[in-house]
Amino acid sequence: MAAIYSLYIINKSGGLIFYKDYGSAGRMDTNDSLRVASLWHSMHAISQQLSPTTGCSGIELLEADTFDLHCFQSLTGTKFFVVCEPGTQHMESLLKVIYELYTDYVLKNPFYEMEMPIRCELFDINLSQAVQKDRVAMLGR
Amino acid sequence: MIGVGKIKQYSNVLDKPLSKGKQEVSLSAFAFLFSELVQYNQTQVDNIAELERRLEDAGYAVGARVLELLCHRDKGNRRETRLLGILSFVHSTVWKVLFGKVADSLEKGTEHEDEYMISEKELLVNRFISIPKDMGTFNCGAFVAGIVRGVLDSAGFPAVVTAHFVPVEGQQRPRTTILIKFAEEVLASFSLIMTLFL
Amino acid sequence: MQFFGGSEISPSPPVPTASSNNAHMMYVFNRNGVCLLYREWNRLLHTLNAQQDHKLMFGLLFSLKSLTAKMDPTNAEKGNLGVPQLSGQGCSFHSFRTNTYKLSFMESPSGIKVVQWNFLDLGHALPSTSGIVDLAYGGITYMEMIFVSNEQAVLTQHRKECIFVDLGSDFILQFIVVVWLVDLIEEFDHIILVTHPRTGDLRESLKYIYNLYVEYVVKNPLYAPGTPIRSELFNTSLDHLYSFLATKVQSLQMEACSSSSLAGIQLQLRMSCADTFC
Numbered sequence: 001m002a003a004i005y006s007l008y009i010i011n012k013s014g015g016l017i018f019y020k021d022y023g024s025a026g027r028m029d030t031n032d033s034l035r036v037a038s039l040w041h042s043m044h045a046i047s048q049q050l051s052p053t054t055g056c057s058g059i060e061l062l063e064a065d066t067f068d069l070h071c072f073q074s075l076t077g078t079k080f081f082v083v084c085e086p087g088t089q090h091m092e093s094l095l096k097v098i099y100e101l102y103t104d105y106v107l108k109n110p111f112y113e114m115e116m117p118i119r120c121e122l123f124d125i126n127l128s129q130a131v132q133k134d135r136v137a138m139l140g141r
Numbered sequence: 142m143i144g145v146g147k148i149k150q151y152s153n154v155l156d157k158p159l160s161k162g163k164q165e166v167s168l169s170a171f172a173f174l175f176s177e178l179v180q181y182n183q184t185q186v187d188n189i190a191e192l193e194r195r196l197e198d199a200g201y202a203v204g205a206r207v208l209e210l211l212c213h214r215d216k217g218n219r220r221e222t223r224l225l226g227i228l229s230f231v232h233s234t235v236w237k238v239l240f241g242k243v244a245d246s247l248e249k250g251t252e253h254e255d256e257y258m259i260s261e262k263e264l265l266v267n268r269f270i271s272i273p274k275d276m277g278t279f280n281c282g283a284f285v286a287g288i289v290r291g292v293l294d295s296a297g298f299p300a301v302v303t304a305h306f307v308p309v310e311g312q313q314r315p316r317t318t319i320l321i322k323f324a325e326e327v328l329a330s331f332s333l334i335m336t337l338f339l
Numbered sequence: 340m341q342f343f344g345g346s347e348i349s350p351s352p353p354v355p356t357a358s359s360n361n362a363h364m365m366y367v368f369n370r371n372g373v374c375l376l377y378r379e380w381n382r383l384l385h386t387l388n389a390q391q392d393h394k395l396m397f398g399l400l401f402s403l404k405s406l407t408a409k410m411d412p413t414n415a416e417k418g419n420l421g422v423p424q425l426s427g428q429g430c431s432f433h434s435f436r437t438n439t440y441k442l443s444f445m446e447s448p449s450g451i452k453v454v455q456w457n458f459l460d461l462g463h464a465l466p467s468t469s470g471i472v473d474l475a476y477g478g479i480t481y482m483e484m485i486f487v488s489n490e491q492a493v494l495t496q497h498r499k500e501c502i503f504v505d506l507g508s509d510f511i512l513q514f515i516v517v518v519w520l521v522d523l524i525e526e527f528d529h530i531i532l533v534t535h536p537r538t539g540d541l542r543e544s545l546k547y548i549y550n551l552y553v554e555y556v557v558k559n560p561l562y563a564p565g566t567p568i569r570s571e572l573f574n575t576s577l578d579h580l581y582s583f584l585a586t587k588v589q590s591l592q593m594e595a596c597s598s599s600s601l602a603g604i605q606l607q608l609r610m611s612c613a614d615t616f617c
Binding site: 024026059 | 363364379381382383384386387392395396398399402403405406407409410411412413414415416430431432433434435436437438439440442
């Protein structure tokens with residue numbers, strides 16, 4: 001069974017720019033994934049408003065009954081989140097690895113238009129390797 | 142931090158030893174600059190061949206300067222005059238200065254006498270670049286091809302240099318081959334020299 | 340990648356110093372989104388007025404529930420996004436965490452009830468080495484709360500389970516969690532609990548607060564379901580819980596700092612626990 005169910009990348013205005021499914025039951029269609037992404041964007045913003053102290057940067061981990069959702073927001077407002085099995089370890093570091101891949105293979109690609117859906121072959125190749133590696137590391141534990 | 146740590150002052154600028162050059166430069170900074178170069182040129186053209194030509198021209202200027210610099214620095218102001226000499230100069234010295242490594246291979250074309258190929262598994266300029274499907278066989282290695290053309294041209298070996306993707310068996314990514322086709326007069330003078338020697 | 344500097348990525352802004360963060364909040368909602376109870380302790384920041392704050396909180400919970408129901412990766416039949424779900428139907432969530440607070444959530448069979456809580460500064464509480472329940476300091480105060488309740492002869496139900504969690508060294512203290520079985524199932528709603536970002540799983544604590552609610556509010560013949568809760572007993576016990584948290588955590592921190600043997604404290608705790616429960 002897959003440890004990681006899916007990965008989303010949302011741009012700073014809440015639009016889904018990357019979605020990859022790693023084997024969850026009943027895949028979401030494009031419209032649904034777009035809706036989920038923008039809903040998450042607003043939930044993330046509301047959670048900052050409700051903070052009892054200053055300096056809240058939004059939801060980092062959502063624990064649901066059947067999955068965990070880890071979210072990482074970059075300084076520019078791009079959000080990365082993975083949906084994984086409950087209790088999956090090292091997701092924060094995986095998200096940082098994915099962020100690094102994004103800065104390398106997406107932002108440095110002259111043919112990528114900012115805030116648009118990501119279609120970069122090198123990003124896909126390196127991403128699948130990173131996710132694979134992570135899975136291997138967990139199996140070896 | 143220019144000037145920091147340089148205690149010794151030279152009264153005459155000519156006494157200063159020749160700079161070895163900076164060994165390292167930020168890959169990210171280069172990648173972003175190159176990305177901007179490609180993006181800028183993309184706005185100036187309406188077809189891919191034109192874009193390729195513009196990148197090559199940008200590289201040409203680099204090549205011409207690199208030749209001057211390296212002849213001065215490494216060769217004691219002497220220029221390579223033999224065909225194979227200049228090719229191995231490009232393959233090793235130029236590549237090492239620009240990309241930190243020697244090129245993966247230098248081969249002679251099998252079909253034509255006047256063709257040579259420099260192949261690189263992963264060209265540095267292509268490290269972060271994914272070519273969209275609608276751009277076909279376009280290769281940002283055109284910039285490197287331009288550098289090679291600049292070096293060869295300035296050294297007196299005019300040639301047509303192009304960059305191509307060549308698929309490799311068992312590899313996800315194709316390698317890049319820089320194809321060098323020398324002008325007729327180069328081969329002619331080359332064979333003339335050879336006959337004189339023989 | 341060849342970078343000049345370190346290749347460590349740290350784009351998140353620095354986390355505010357945890358020592359000042361001992362704000363606690365608690366919400367109770369019924370299923371219609373009416374806020375039955377709101378309590379706060381040491382809340383520093385009020386960005387909105389109370390009514391808007393409650394509305395936003397309920398909206399957040401409602402939307403997150405429909406989001407998790409839609410995203411459930413183990414179920415192929417997910418229905419449409421935003422369709423209201425019956426309680427217990429679809430995949431729900433039990434907590435989320437930001438860098439400044441943690442919100443835990445629980446729903447009872449009858450509707451929605453939110454209990455939001457922010458525990459004291461748990462900056463010194465390291466992650467538990469044991470995987471069962473990870474309450475750290477929160478667990479100790481929670482245990483103390485049970486003592487208080489016992490004095491007031493409130494918890495008359497049977498003990499459901501007793502979990503010993505042996506936490507390792509490094510400032511993590513040992514504690515006991517007792518879950519009380521609630522016999523009374525009447526007007527049940529949902530419960531949510533929010534804590535300091537570094538606290539562990541607080542579902543058991545939620546059950547405890549829910550238990551208090553059942554005792555003081557539901558069993559009260561003068562309480563009309565769906566109206567704001569004005570139970571003095573309930574409020575007092577919540578205040579007790581908070582003040583215990585404040586004093587107990589502080590003294591424990593000081594004691595543990597000064598004491599060279601942490602094992603001694605652990606032993607004492609274990610003995611007092613044994614006295615109370617066995």
